[in-house]
Amino acid sequence: MSGPPIVPFDWERIWLGDVPPLFLLEIVFRTAVIFLWLLLLLRVTGKRGLAQLSGLELAIVIALGSAAGDPLFYPEVPLLHAMLALALVVGFQRLLSRLVVNSERVETFMQGQPVELVRDGVFNSQALERADLSREDLFERLRAAGVMQLGEVRRAYFEQDGNLTVFSHDKSPPPGLPVVPPWDLEEPARLSPDLPHHGYAACLDCGRVERLNGLPGACACGGHSGWTVAITDPLADPTGGGFAAGEATPG
Incomplete structure (x- = not known):
């Protein structure tokens, strides 16, 4: 036996458990620490995987799910404790939402910047x-x-x-570095560093377009991956063409 038998509908156990009432104050502390720690971790991990949820909203979903789930299955978790934790999470969400609206610093910390x-x-x-x-x-x-x-x-x-x-651009975009097809399927053909090229070329490291009149040199970005022909419509020509030197001017 791991402990005394559980008495059904023991109201003291259901609402307070086997802890003193002062433990409710500890729940306030525990909830605040875990909730703020969760927000910090979400802020550090970045926003790329958040999709349509902000870090605050995702933290609310996780915290509410955890606080609401335990008392459903574990008889040793008193309902009053879970109810207090849920109320605290919602209260923290309302407080932080108000701070985000009223403070640009808090908004930047919580949600980042574009x-x-x-x-x-x-x-x-x-x-x-x-x-x-x-x-x-x-x-x-x-x-x-x-x-x-x-x-x-x-x-x-x-x-x-x-x-x-x-x-x-609404109409007539200038040539640029192709992103179609995906480079994993077909990487753009690199210009040979030993053969002169006359026409517009795109840097493979940053996408900058320059008009070359001779051997390809180094891009201003400092990259060393080389150049490829700048294209206006990668799908216009099955061979990958679509822009011939002198047909268009970038900008």
């Missing part, structure tokens, strides 16, 4: 690191937004809720 990932067809590698995204993650999200090449993108922001907002 991050600009792409500007005028050039993506920012440092911004990708801050957003905890890889280049392939960015390209996948751009394809989901209907983008075929980076020249189409005027701005792309990684929002506080983990979604990507894309502002594209």
Whole structure:
């Protein structure tokens, strides 16, 4: 026997358990510590996996689920303790929500800030690191937004809720680094560093487009992956063409 037998409908056990009433104050402390710790962990892990839920909302769901689940199955968990924990979680949520509305610092800490990932067809590698995204993650999200090449993108922001907002050119986008097809299936053909190229080329490290008139050199971003032909429509030509040198001018 692990302990004394459980007496059904023992009201003192159901509501208070075998602990002194002062333990209710400890529950307040425990709930506050765990709830704030959970928020901090969610803030540190980033927003990329939150989808439509903010860190605060996800913490509420987890905390409410845990506090509401235990008293349903464990007779040693008094109902009053669980009810207090649930009320505290909701109270903390209301308090933090009010603080987020009234304080920009609290809002920034709780929800983070939008991050600009792409500007005028050039993506920012440092911004990708801050957003905890890889280049392939960015390209996948751009394809989901209907983008075929980076020249189409005027701005792309990684929002506080983990979604990507894309502002594209309405008509006649300049050529850029292709993101279609996915590079895992077909990586863009690299320009040979030993053969002259005359026309627009896109840096494979940042997407910057430059007009080359000779041997490809180093990009201003400092990358060393090389160059590929800048394209306006990667799907226009099955061979990967779609932009010939001198047909269009970026910008």
